[in-house]
Amino acid sequence: MPLVLAHRGANKVAPQNTLPAFQKALDFGADGLETDVHLSKDGHIIICHNYTIDETSNDTGRVDEMTLNQLKGFDFGSYFSDEFKGISLPTLPELLDLTKTMKLINIEIKPPQKDCDLVKKVVEAIHQYDIVENSIISCFDPECIRLVKEIDKNVKTGLLYEDDQMGHEIMTFGIAKYCKQLNADAAHPHRKLITHKEVIDLHNLGIAVNPWTVNKEEEIIRFTEWGCDALISDVPDYCLKVLEEIK
Numbered sequence: 001m002p003l004v005l006a007h008r009g010a011n012k013v014a015p016q017n018t019l020p021a022f023q024k025a026l027d028f029g030a031d032g033l034e035t036d037v038h039l040s041k042d043g044h045i046i047i048c049h050n051y052t053i054d055e056t057s058n059d060t061g062r063v064d065e066m067t068l069n070q071l072k073g074f075d076f077g078s079y080f081s082d083e084f085k086g087i088s089l090p091t092l093p094e095l096l097d098l099t100k101t102m103k104l105i106n107i108e109i110k111p112p113q114k115d116c117d118l119v120k121k122v123v124e125a126i127h128q129y130d131i132v133e134n135s136i137i138s139c140f141d142p143e144c145i146r147l148v149k150e151i152d153k154n155v156k157t158g159l160l161y162e163d164d165q166m167g168h169e170i171m172t173f174g175i176a177k178y179c180k181q182l183n184a185d186a187a188h189p190h191r192k193l194i195t196h197k198e199v200i201d202l203h204n205l206g207i208a209v210n211p212w213t214v215n216k217e218e219e220i221i222r223f224t225e226w227g228c229d230a231l232i233s234d235v236p237d238y239c240l241k242v243l244e245e246i247k
Helices: 019-028 068-072 092-099 118-128 142-151 165-173 175-182 196-204 217-226 236-246
Strands: 003-007 032-039 045-047 104-109 135-139 157-161 186-189 230-233
Touching: 003 019, 003 104, 003 236, 019 032, 019 092, 019 236, 032 092, 032 118, 045 092, 045 118, 092 104, 092 118, 104 118, 104 230, 118 135, 118 142, 135 142, 135 186, 142 157, 142 175, 157 165, 157 175, 165 175, 175 186, 175 196, 186 196, 217 230, 217 236, 230 236
Parallel strands: 003 032, 003 230, 032 104, 104 135, 135 157, 157 186
Antiparallel strands: 032 045
16 A cells, blocks of 8 residues: 655645644654755755745745744744644754654755755755655755755655646656656656556656645545555545555
8 A cells, every 4th residue: 555645744634834734644644744845044944835935824025035033933824724823834853853753754845046055954854863764855856856866875865747847858758767867766746647657667667656646536546556655645634544445
């Protein structure tokens, strides 16, 4: 059976990328999680999906233009519901303190829009928390995947792709060949962009397949039958329920 990774935590029952969302994923019994990281102005690894805090907080601004202390002062829960009013966004160490025992922690690096050492810091955090074996760094930018492997070839990487220009270039070249060329350990395709043959081709090269965001019963069943290694889902509780029924 594939692992179930909670996409930005259990983001349907708690505000995305917050500690309550990750705690809910743990409570549901999710095998792991997917989250997104940026670097703050003063060099802290921040958990946040977007480059700005506009959509998920009570203020506006770019993550990389604010210090950790500034970011901690904003409310990242009220937009979701009053129950989570006052919740702050976490740092990567805070997240790992909570979830480091999970089977697979997928840390998506958002390609920095300014020169910084985000990739190096994430690799260092993975070693600090001794999660090399149960973590993977994913990114839409192939250069980020290359850089991770240059820093430490033992840290696992996953190439993300979607229905855009880069995604079409990757698919035209061939996802299995592309991942092999990058020395990526996994392909992370949008759920609509992977075929059974491509899963077989990737597996033949020893490359895992972890599609996102797998939320519907027919998708869960199909990717399980295809032998996908992990399912990145907004509804980990439902995904686990379907997998239990399959078993």
